Amino acid sequence: MNLFTKAALAALVGVAPLSVHAEETLKIAFIDPLSGPFGPSGDAALRHWQYAADEVNKGDGINGQKVEIVAYDNKINPKESLVQLQKALDQGIRYIAQGNGSSVASALIDAIEKHNKRNPGEEVLFLNYAAVDPAFTNERCSFWHFRFDSDADMKMNAVTDWLVGQPDIKKVYIIGQDYSFGKAVAHAATTMIAAKRPDIEIVGNELHPLGKVKDFTPYVQKMISAEADAVITGNWGADMVLLVKAATSSGHKVPYLTYYAGSLGAATIMGEGAVGQVKQISEMNTNLETPDEQDMLIDGFETKNSDISYYYHRIFTAMGMFDAAATAAGSVEPIKVAMALEGMEYDTAYGPVTMRADNHQILQPLYMSTFSADVKRDVEDLGLGWASGDGDRIEADKTSMPTSCEMKRP
Template identity: 65%
Template sequence: MKLVKSAALAAAMAFASMSGASADTLKIAFIDPLSGPFGPSGQSGLNEWTYAAAQVNAKGGIQGKQVEVIGLDNKVNPKESLIQFQKAIDQGVRFIAQGNGSSVASALVDAVEKHNKRNPGDEVLYLNYAAVDPVFTNDRCSFWHFRFDADADMKMEAVTDWIKGQEQIKKVYIIGQDYSFGKAVAAAAVKNLTAKRPDIEIVGNELHPLGKVKDFTPYVQKIISSGADAIITGNWGADMVLLIKSAMDSGFKGEILTYYGGSKGAAVAMGESATGHVKAIVEHNTNLPMSDAHAAYVDGYEAEYSEDDYYYHRISNAMKMLAMAADKAGSTEPKAIAFALEGMTWEGPTGTITMRADNHQILQPMFMSTFSKDGVTRGVEDLPLGWTSGANDRIEGEATKTETTCKMKRPS
């Protein structure tokens, strides 16, 4: 098992990378947590961006430039993220990648907009791989922001479509992290359950501090006492792992419907008792049918980063689309790439992928995946357990499309 790099080492590597960058390098600043309770999630994301860059570089790079990914630790803090953003700008970075925390994304969307208005010709493009508050592709959409993950509303549509056919579920408890994303998940759950299953009783709707709860047992005891048949949660990272651990340890027997049940460490925390009960709405799992080329990509990643399982498939998609857009534009300038990304469609490993032109939201096949012990050819976290999807668990990308309030303002 490879050890996760310390925050200090990551920072030192980032500084060295930035200091040695040249005009022949396309630099992507990865601004996400590399320390603290969400450090493992951020490190996995950095690993996948780095691996994706290495695969592109092996084929000649992007428009002849080698891609360099620079890890910058933001500690899931908006203010720290702005400091890291400025550090990246000072070193000539023109692309940023971020995903952990919509509160951070909110700060970065504003920072990128302000920077680009003040610095025409030196713009920055924001590649969002996981911050899924719907507002970023609705009222607060930006020409300089592209999201490569389904938003919270799109995911909840899929989750509640599944619930609609589960007549045994009569009572649902909603629990999430107390910030914009957690609130968006809760609002979407209430709206969709009311519309699709008005007979279901929502027996709890609770938010908890982000990254502060060390033991979720008191929360789970309330859930069990409520008589809930199912839990809906958008928790990610340590908050996902600890919630599921407490649910299993406390003997919760209902369904746990998640956005990020595949968070690093969750499988070990769940164990075999969770199989068949924990579900996640995802764009990929490693037990889906794969082409030889895609299987080789997954195998290569897991060999290079043996502490990780292949999880953030959307990062591979983002890097591929970045390269395709640069080729289409014949340029590595962010504005040219942004225009080329708009409306782009291609056949990815799981099916048709489209970047909407109207709000810069990705449309891609989604899968309701179940934590399983049967039908698993690729386990996770060194377990014989993994995530599987059946024939009826696939949702085509176009079917995930939602209405948008985005009024995109494009540069001339």
């Protein structure tokens, strides 16, 4: 092959992807685990994103463009996530959605920050719907990152507020996954319990390897011998399901204060025995009084995805706010959308939410839900579901925490 043909070929290869750029849809790259122990979590979230996109597309899309979710499997591995991010960037995608794993979010924030610095005019925006390591909206905050879920500290604040009203609980066991998020939960729990309920003894504070433990029975037996009155855990995905599996089979009947007991598959394993015992702090449950539109949305979602339950309301909030921001900015250019998102107020079916301008953290109402047999809308076809009483709602402004973020805007 002579030099000329080589050059011609190179030019051809270089030019070919350019033609793909002439797309009409607005693509959001969804980078999350779609296989492995956390595959079910990623898959469920993906279907929420796709449904949210379908809903937006029923109208005229976002700023006139139809939305398309492009899924990338990162196997919950930060390194793999960067490879997938590069793939998305190569396709000209300007919006990244990710949530499962703060370890992944951390890598993405750094990579996106760098990319945006090096490629002015081609910035990408990170819509974080579930990675809740508080660092992302504090010391490591980034203009290109927006978090649509309450962070680990905000949720722990609610959990410990609940503990204040439970004088019977004297011994607490903390168990979590051994990475930045699990450590953040443990740190928040120990400091907040010490401040609010100094009489509570923390009888165990344990981290286990992420997604590696297949049998939690030894851990549960440790909790039983420590005579814990309550267990606090940030576990999610398979780690949540297997933890409650071990707890149920060992007959460990104490309150489990969780972030993610709503993880797919956990309810089936918990069954009747967990009624009244397992609690979850989240942005909603499906048994709250809501406007008809929201009921229709949940019905529609669960009809289309009959094997999973409506769980990630925050994904719909993220999509809604994205839509509103693009409309306000009159553009889908990430930098303009980001500017419009800052300080934006938005009405959801569960109350008004605000995107803080100073650190890009959402302020949303939180609910302390309890696993219950008396529910209108159940999960996983069990006749059991999540419900909350009047005192279990924490208003959005009450969830606000001080931030150490010094936002650098472009």
